[in-house]
Amino acid sequence: VCLLYEINKGKASPWHPYFLHLPRSYSILAAFGELETQALQVDYAIWAAQKAVTKAKYEWEQAFTLMKELKLKPPLLTFRAWIWATGTISSRTLHIPWDEAGCLCPVGDFFNYAAPTEDPDSFENVENWQNEHAKDDLDIHHSQRLTDGGYEEDVAAYCFYAKKNYNVGEQVLLSYGTYTNLELLEYYGFLLEDNPNEKVFIPLDLDMHSLSCWPKESLYIHQNGRPSFALMCALRLWATPPRQRKSIGHLAYSGCPISKGNEIYVMKWIGKKCDALLKEMPTSVEEDKSLVHLIDKMVEYENLREWVKEASAVFGGEFGDNNILKAAYGVEGDNELTSLVRTKMLIDRWKLAVQWRLMYKTVVARCISYCTDIINSLSTQ
Numbered sequence: 001v002c003l004l005y006e007i008n009k010g011k012a013s014p015w016h017p018y019f020l021h022l023p024r025s026y027s028i029l030a031a032f033g034e035l036e037t038q039a040l041q042v043d044y045a046i047w048a049a050q051k052a053v054t055k056a057k058y059e060w061e062q063a064f065t066l067m068k069e070l071k072l073k074p075p076l077l078t079f080r081a082w083i084w085a086t087g088t089i090s091s092r093t094l095h096i097p098w099d100e101a102g103c104l105c106p107v108g109d110f111f112n113y114a115a116p117t118e119d120p121d122s123f124e125n126v127e128n129w130q131n132e133h134a135k136d137d138l139d140i141h142h143s144q145r146l147t148d149g150g151y152e153e154d155v156a157a158y159c160f161y162a163k164k165n166y167n168v169g170e171q172v173l174l175s176y177g178t179y180t181n182l183e184l185l186e187y188y189g190f191l192l193e194d195n196p197n198e199k200v201f202i203p204l205d206l207d208m209h210s211l212s213c214w215p216k217e218s219l220y221i222h223q224n225g226r227p228s229f230a231l232m233c234a235l236r237l238w239a240t241p242p243r244q245r246k247s248i249g250h251l252a253y254s255g256c257p258i259s260k261g262n263e264i265y266v267m268k269w270i271g272k273k274c275d276a277l278l279k280e281m282p283t284s285v286e287e288d289k290s291l292v293h294l295i296d297k298m299v300e301y302e303n304l305r306e307w308v309k310e311a312s313a314v315f316g317g318e319f320g321d322n323n324i325l326k327a328a329y330g331v332e333g334d335n336e337l338t339s340l341v342r343t344k345m346l347i348d349r350w351k352l353a354v355q356w357r358l359m360y361k362t363v364v365a366r367c368i369s370y371c372t373d374i375i376n377s378l379s380t381q
């Protein structure tokens with residue numbers, strides 16, 4: 001509300017020059033329509049998008065009376081304006097200790113994102129703990145200075161630190177935190193093709209959850225295809241006959257294989273599950289790759305209809321019933337320019353959704369290879 005209120009002041013706002021440089025739109029999940037949401041294809045991602053839209057609508061409705069009382073101009077009262085403000089806040093604010101809303105920081109928000117490669121608190125880094133602690137003790141001041149940025153009271157300024165030596169002309173990147181691709185989409189409206197913090201969730205049976213004490217969010221597959229520490233523990237325990245679970249449960253919880261047979265059983269289960277998951281998907285990895293390529297090629301077409309015609313000859317499904325055209329041209333009262341801008345934004349979001357599911361499937365496929373390798377190596381031992 002504060003941001004829209006300030007925008008409403010136009011040139012009279014001291015923030016006006018900054019506002020002129022802000023993006024016109026965001027591809028955050030809350031901006032996803034039905035087409036892009038369904039294009040995610042995976043249930044939990046679809047739910048995340050639907051939840052983001054519902055939450056934004058609810059918050060907009062809650063703020064509406066106040067915004068009317070503040071006499072905001074009608075375009076600033078719309079849901080689109082609300083999504084824009086939400087996107088600005090979620091993708092550009094910096095953390096400050098005295099206000100949970102964070103702050104907007106002109107110039108400070110110029111830094112693009114680079115993923116941190118290691119989460120020091122993660123269970124996945126168990127082997128590194130000892131070394132890390134030793135290093136921390138020796139080098140505590142140094143490591144503190146290696147934080148990317150933060151508000152520093154002594155200088156009353158937000159300070160940023162380069163975490164490596166950059167060459168002239170090289171882009172300086174900042175870590176905003178550890179995010180999966182779905183989280184990056186939700187808060188920032190982009191994703192990384194190579195995200196070391198990606199987590200892929202596969203459907204598990206109820207008893208797998210109830211057997212172990214691991215929270216649901218810890219049962220996932222890493223970007224490199226390896227099942228997470230907790231997922232392996234939970235499945236090893238689940239694959240152990242109930243009467244033995246108590247006596248050898250400690251092995252599972254410490255992350256050790258229980259037996260060769262148990263390990264092969266678990267790997268086979270994950271491999272089969274992943275294989276079935278890929279087969280159930282409406283499109284394959286290869287099809288998604290071609291679709292991303294085709295979307296990129298779209299800029300070469302002068303006319304969207306022409307492009308859709310060609311694309312629907314290659315792909316049935318998503319182009320069927322002229323979904324894209326309907327979504328792009330379906331808003332009454334749009335002039336040609338508005339319609340063009342709207343279409344471009346829609347296609348941007350749609351591409352992100354296709355990229356997201358492609359990454360999901362790529363990780364699932366990597367997991368199948370990982371499981372096969374383990375099974376092969378255990379079988380020959």
Ligand SMILES: C[S@@+](CC[C@H](N)C(=O)[O-])C[C@H]1O[C@@H](n2cnc3c(N)ncnc32)[C@H](O)[C@@H]1O
Nearest residue numbers: 023091092109110111112113114188189190191
């Ligand atoms: C705080 S701004 C960073 C500067 C940004 N280029 C700008 O001024 O709009 C955050 C936004 O930049 C974009 N962004 C940041 N890092 C990115 C990356 N690694 N790849 C693609 N887009 C990125 C996303 O749109 C994100 O919402």
